Amino acid sequence: MKRIGLLAVSAALGVSSVMVAAQHEDHGGSSGAQTSTVAQTSNVAQATFNKEVLPILQKNCQVCHRPGEVAPMSLMTYQDARPWAKAMKTATTSGKMPPWTVEPEYDHNFTNAARLTKAEVATLASWADNGAPEGDPALKPAAVAFRDGWNLKPDLVVEMPNDFQVQATGAIEYQYMLVKADFKEDVWIREAEMRPGNSKVVHHGEVWVVPPGSRWMKNAVPGVSYSASKMPKDPADGIDIIGKFNPGLGAQTFDFGGSAKFIPKGSDLVFEIHYTAIGKETTDRTKVGMVFAKGPHATRYYTSYGPQARNLVIPARDDNSEVVGEVTVANEATLVYAQPHMHLRGKDYELRAIFPDGESQTLFRSKWDFNWQLGYNFAKPIVLTKGTRLLGISHFDNSPANRANPDPTKEIRWGLQNWDEMSNCFLGLVFDAKTDPKSVFLFTGPSLLPVGPPGPTLAMVKLQ
Numbered sequence: 001m002k003r004i005g006l007l008a009v010s011a012a013l014g015v016s017s018v019m020v021a022a023q024h025e026d027h028g029g030s031s032g033a034q035t036s037t038v039a040q041t042s043n044v045a046q047a048t049f050n051k052e053v054l055p056i057l058q059k060n061c062q063v064c065h066r067p068g069e070v071a072p073m074s075l076m077t078y079q080d081a082r083p084w085a086k087a088m089k090t091a092t093t094s095g096k097m098p099p100w101t102v103e104p105e106y107d108h109n110f111t112n113a114a115r116l117t118k119a120e121v122a123t124l125a126s127w128a129d130n131g132a133p134e135g136d137p138a139l140k141p142a143a144v145a146f147r148d149g150w151n152l153k154p155d156l157v158v159e160m161p162n163d164f165q166v167q168a169t170g171a172i173e174y175q176y177m178l179v180k181a182d183f184k185e186d187v188w189i190r191e192a193e194m195r196p197g198n199s200k201v202v203h204h205g206e207v208w209v210v211p212p213g214s215r216w217m218k219n220a221v222p223g224v225s226y227s228a229s230k231m232p233k234d235p236a237d238g239i240d241i242i243g244k245f246n247p248g249l250g251a252q253t254f255d256f257g258g259s260a261k262f263i264p265k266g267s268d269l270v271f272e273i274h275y276t277a278i279g280k281e282t283t284d285r286t287k288v289g290m291v292f293a294k295g296p297h298a299t300r301y302y303t304s305y306g307p308q309a310r311n312l313v314i315p316a317r318d319d320n321s322e323v324v325g326e327v328t329v330a331n332e333a334t335l336v337y338a339q340p341h342m343h344l345r346g347k348d349y350e351l352r353a354i355f356p357d358g359e360s361q362t363l364f365r366s367k368w369d370f371n372w373q374l375g376y377n378f379a380k381p382i383v384l385t386k387g388t389r390l391l392g393i394s395h396f397d398n399s400p401a402n403r404a405n406p407d408p409t410k411e412i413r414w415g416l417q418n419w420d421e422m423s424n425c426f427l428g429l430v431f432d433a434k435t436d437p438k439s440v441f442l443f444t445g446p447s448l449l450p451v452g453p454p455g456p457t458l459a460m461v462k463l464q
């Protein structure tokens with residue numbers, strides 16, 4: 001009955017809903033034979049590269065899958081994409097590609113949700129299943145012209161003073177390089193863009209503002225690259241993120257109703273980069289471009305560490321260990337961006353707000369992927385009034401089943417090294433420029449509990 005119903009709807013709505021039907025059949029546990037009957041009796045069977053597939057790749061994949069970019073293969077032409085037809089089916093059906101970690105029901109909260117529709121997934125699948133035909137060249141859309149230069153007009157460009165030597169193979173630890181920027185006066189920045197020198201190897205990265213008095217990288221030699229484990233960051237240091245790179249991100253604005261990023265006089269910059277080895281030795285010299293915003297500004301954009309669970313304890317071998325951190329808003333701020341952060345045992349992260357009137361709202365739930373460290377731009381900024389509690393609810397897989405797990409026999413505590421764990425969520429906040437960034441949030445509730453296994457868990461939190 002169910003299948004007939006879907007087919008009837010498909011007939012009324014046309015090709016794309018047939019694809020949706022085929023997709024539902026896949027997930028609904030129907031036999032493969034039935035699924036292919038649906039596909040073969042519909043137009044989906046005729047999906048060709050030129051007409052149906054290429055537009056999907058242009059819109060969702062080529063930003064990374066083109067020569068010189070971070071993905072290992074190009075998906076620009078039929079010749080490029082044809083050998084990857086089955087792999088594309090697998091990667092898109094599983095949701096691995098395009099990379100996006102928010103759970104679908106929260107996608108609408110974010111402007112940068114990167115997800116194929118069910119119809120698009122079904123089109124790629126049926127194209128692969130039907131021998132990946134090229135189709136009529138006359139139906140091919142024009143090639144997309146990608147921008148290779150700056151997405152902004154920088155007033156100031158700061159470049160890594162030395163190349164980073166990228167090894168040919170193997171995993172490369174996150175790298176930190178200090179630049180003695182030595183800003184002679186306070187500076188306000190409206191927009192910034194981090195641009196890889198060599199986008200084949202720069203997977204993602206950040207440029208940090210390290211204000212005078214911060215301890216992080218204090219003894220670092222400028223221009224020398226340090227592995228992250230040698231120079232752990234200190235979340236209490238008042239450091240801020242000025243530039244960020246993920247493939248396709250472009251320039252970022254800090255102007256939310258007139259706000260700007262503030263770089264205090266005497267600050268230095270640190271480039272943090274996750275490199276991928278590409279089979280041969282190469283180099284990278286990444287830079288950040290900034291557009292000044294003439295001050296003074298009434299409001300500033302600051303990237304906070306958000307809720308943290310520095311008292312976390314994850315039992316050995318636990319495959320679903322819960323950890324909760326909490327902050328309470330002491331000075332009103334507006335939330336425009338969120339980027340959860342965990343290490344190799346992280347599974348998922350939820351950010352929940354409990355407003356002073358008691359209303360509780362889950363802002364998102366997301367899967368955790370250590371490799372991507374994605375950030376989410378809120379479609380509607382969220383006003384965090386004084387007294388609002390923000391809960392970060394995370395789960396960890398410390399079992400041997402987690403292939404990234406460095407050691408399932410260990411009880412894990414908070415630490416900045418990859419083999420320790422963290423649970424926090426970087427938050428892009430806009431608040432009064434006179435407010436000290438350190439005074440916006442207070443650690444409260446579970447974040448104040450003594451260290452004791454396991455948790456802190458949600459069961460220990462007073463929700464009202």
Ligand code: HEC
Nearest residue numbers: 060061063064070071072084087088091092097098099247
């Ligand atoms: C943000 C950049 C980015 C986007 C967008 C992206 N990819 Fe990828 N893709 C990568 C990178 C990097 C890899 C290699 C590392 C990995 O597998 O995570 C990859 C790997 C793949 C693989 C190999 C998978 C495997 O398991 O070996 C396939 C197939 C693929 N992508 C298809 C796609 C398709 C199809 C799209 C669009 C629907 C897409 N990708 C969008 C960056 C991207």
